[in-house]
Amino acid sequence: MxxxxxxxxxxxxxxxxxxxxxxxxxxxxxxxxxxxxxxxLVIAVLKGAVNxxxxxxxxxxxxxxxxxxxxxxxxxxxxxxxxxxxxQDLSADVRGRHILIVExxxxxxxxLAWLVAELKRRGAASVEVFALLNKPSRRExxxxxxxxxxxxxxxxVVGFGLxxxxxxxxxxxxAVLKPSVYQGEQA
Ligand code: 5GP
Ligand code: MG
Ligand code: MG
Numbered sequence: 001m002x003x004x005x006x007x008x009x010x011x012x013x014x015x016x017x018x019x020x021x022x023x024x025x026x027x028x029x030x031x032x033x034x035x036x037x038x039x040x041l042v043i044a045v046l047k048g049a050v051n052x053x054x055x056x057x058x059x060x061x062x063x064x065x066x067x068x069x070x071x072x073x074x075x076x077x078x079x080x081x082x083x084x085x086x087x088q089d090l091s092a093d094v095r096g097r098h099i100l101i102v103e104x105x106x107x108x109x110x111x112l113a114w115l116v117a118e119l120k121r122r123g124a125a126s127v128e129v130f131a132l133l134n135k136p137s138r139r140e141x142x143x144x145x146x147x148x149x150x151x152x153x154x155x156x157v158v159g160f161g162l163x164x165x166x167x168x169x170x171x172x173x174x175a176v177l178k179p180s181v182y183q184g185e186q187a
Contacts, residue, residue, distance in 0.1 A: 028059035
């Protein structure tokens with residue numbers, strides 16, 4: 001789906017599909033070099049990181065394994081609830097593995113900080129992060145992102161996997177919604 005298909009809901013496009021693809025290619029080249037002999041396990045947090053994970057792993061030039069985890073830190077709206085719960089766990093044993101977490105966006109950093117600590121607690125040999133988007137102005141918890149994508153302003157974005165109340169995940173690029181779309185949301 002393109003911006004034009006939902007233009008009545010979109011304020012503006014923030015990251016074009018060309019920009020998304022070029023950042024993913026750049027990071028995939030770096031990761032392919034860094035992990036060539038490490039048999040990495042690539043982990044994505046459902047559902048938002050799925051689009052990034054697929055594009056990213058296709059762009060790698062090394063074989064990897066893939067696993068998923070479903071975490072909940074947000075309700076249906078645009079504000080974090082501040083606590084992380086596991087909705088669906090990994091199927092892989094991470095003990096002794098080199099882990100690369102692929103994230104869609106880092107906002108407060110709470111979800112990622114929790115996940116990095118949890119994977120280390122389970123005995124991972126190393127844990128690094130590729131995050132396509134980052135909102136540094138919103139950071140509450142420090143997280144070390146070895147493979148950073150684009151820094152964006154403090155605006156709620158949708159598209160390329162990111163949703164508002166489960167809508168707009170299948171938008172091909174990343175965009176800011178019109179305020180009218182959120183009207184009536186409880187803060
Ligand atoms: P954090 O724990 O860093 O505050 O937020 C983690 C998760 O919140 C992200 O992986 C994403 O699912 C959601 N999130 C944070 N900011 C945004 C945003 O601007 N748009 C959307 N759709 N989700 C967001
Ligand atoms: Mg995420
Ligand atoms: Mg969401």
